[in-house]
Amino acid sequence: MSDSKDYYEILGVDRDADARTIKRSFLKKARQVHPDVSDDPDAEGKFKELNEAYSVLSDEQKRANYDRYGTADGPMGGGYVDFSDIFGGMGVDDIFSSFFGGAGGGRGGSQQRRAGRDMAISLSISLEEAASGCKKTISFDRLAPCEDCGGSGAAEGAREVECSRCHGTGYVTTYQRSIFGQVQSSSPCPDCQGEGTVIDHPCDMCDGQGRTPTHEKIDIDIPAGIATGRQLRVRGYGEAGFRGASCGDLIVTIQVTEHARFTRSGDDLLCEAHVSIAQAALGCEIEVDGILEGERVQVSVPAGTQFGDVVTQDGYGMPRSGAGSSKVRGRLLVRVLVDVPTKLNAAQREALERFAEASGDDVAHKKSVGDRIRDAIDDMLD
Known part of the structure; x- marks a missing residue:
């Protein structure tokens, strides 16, 4: 983010404007400069600048950093980090293109199903967090139900009426001459986007769609024992449906980062421990750190252990995921490394x-x- 830009001036709001005012002003300006609806050759640059301003001022933490330090990243130039680690899913440009050019926008976009689509993001967690389970705050952008009209798309006192162009069918028929004669084709009605009805007085905030681009933050519970590739489904937090239709789901794909000491294999954990040649020859008891916070594991090294031998300790691996099984854990596999002294007294x-x-x-x-x-x-x- 550039600290030379005045985001409040770009959005046309006062510095004490509330979130609702900021969003309303942004949507109003976005309708004017979005490349899908504007003929201005600089529309793409203006929209990116507008979106940059909104992405900062619509986020409480980024806005606080911007107000205090002049940058959304805070005093250290990167002090604010989303927990979401967003990869994939609908990008901001996709969301706004859908909003301005999609169903119900009145801009002649292609027909989309009424129900909202699922969205997908990726979330990285540590192996310790995967072992103990945790709660994470994730942030993402989506088309959410409009706050002004409650998702209906209608202004106060408005109602749905039959589309005068398609007479309620949702489709229009066109005829074209070809070498084979007259060809008839049907396509979704551009006025009602295939719904068969229009709203006589659409909501000013969402332009009759019943949904608006929004920056969301939600808490999700990560179960103990979760592994890379596991998907968590958050019901109702995907793309909002058109004019009150059901929302899609948010699908969170988990990525467990590699650990410095432990290697995971299913529910088992492999680590290494050093012993002296005397301990390996005579046998000993050693203590190693477990994966859970503060956990210490007693490991018996049998006499005659060779370099690279693996000692198994049951019940100290990863919790087994699944209903009622989080207290059941896999094995801790300790690979014994025998240290040969380099200097003897x-x-x-x-x-x-x-x-x-x-x-x-x-x-x-x-x-x-x-x-x-x-x-x-x-x-x-x-």
Whole structure:
């Protein structure tokens, strides 16, 4: 966002204007400059500027940042981040093109079904959030039921009347001459967009559609154990239907980000833990961090464990998704890494040499008494 632009001036509203006033002014100006309805060669640039202003002033957090710092991103140049991580779905330009050129807009657009379409977005969450479940606030743009007319598309006291052009059929018939003779074709009525009725006094806010472009924020619950690719359906938060018809749904596709320590395989989690050669040879108990906050897991490493062996601990993996199963968890798989020391003090070297001798192992070098004395002095100095 550029801090050289006065968004209030672009929208033609006072700095203390409420959300309703901002939206009404935006829609009024958008109808004048949108490329689908304007002959102005600069219409596309003007609409983008208008939409930029509205996208800031219609969002409480962005507007607060803009009022205080002159930029929607806040003082750090990126301090505000939507939780939605929106990828895909209808873009803002698609939404407004649908509004100005679609069913009920009175602009001669193509026929669309009355019910609203489903919309889709993608939401990224951490593996910890997937393990524990969480609530997320998502933000997105959509055609929502008009607040002024309650979605009916009619101004106060208005009513639906039969379309005079198609006489209520919703279709008009045209005739064209061709080499095969006269060809008859039917198409949706451009006046009523195939509805068969028109509103004698349409709502000023939505131009008779019963829906307006809106920036939404909603909270959704993410169940524990959810995996990448799982879709959550939020009923009624897709595109609003035409003149009071049902809304579509919002479909949220979950993306679980990769974790620094854990690798997920279904309901199982794989991590790594380091042990010494003595612990691997003799066996030991170690403690590792679990995926849930504050969780510590006791893991038994059996004697004779080799580098790369995997120790399994049941009940400390990911919760199993599904009704009534969130308390049932998969396995924690701990891959054991045996650390070979790179520097030995005199006592450690002597112990290992005795071990090698008892095992009948040949070692590359046995230190003399003088070497051991020097090592002992080095250890005292360290």
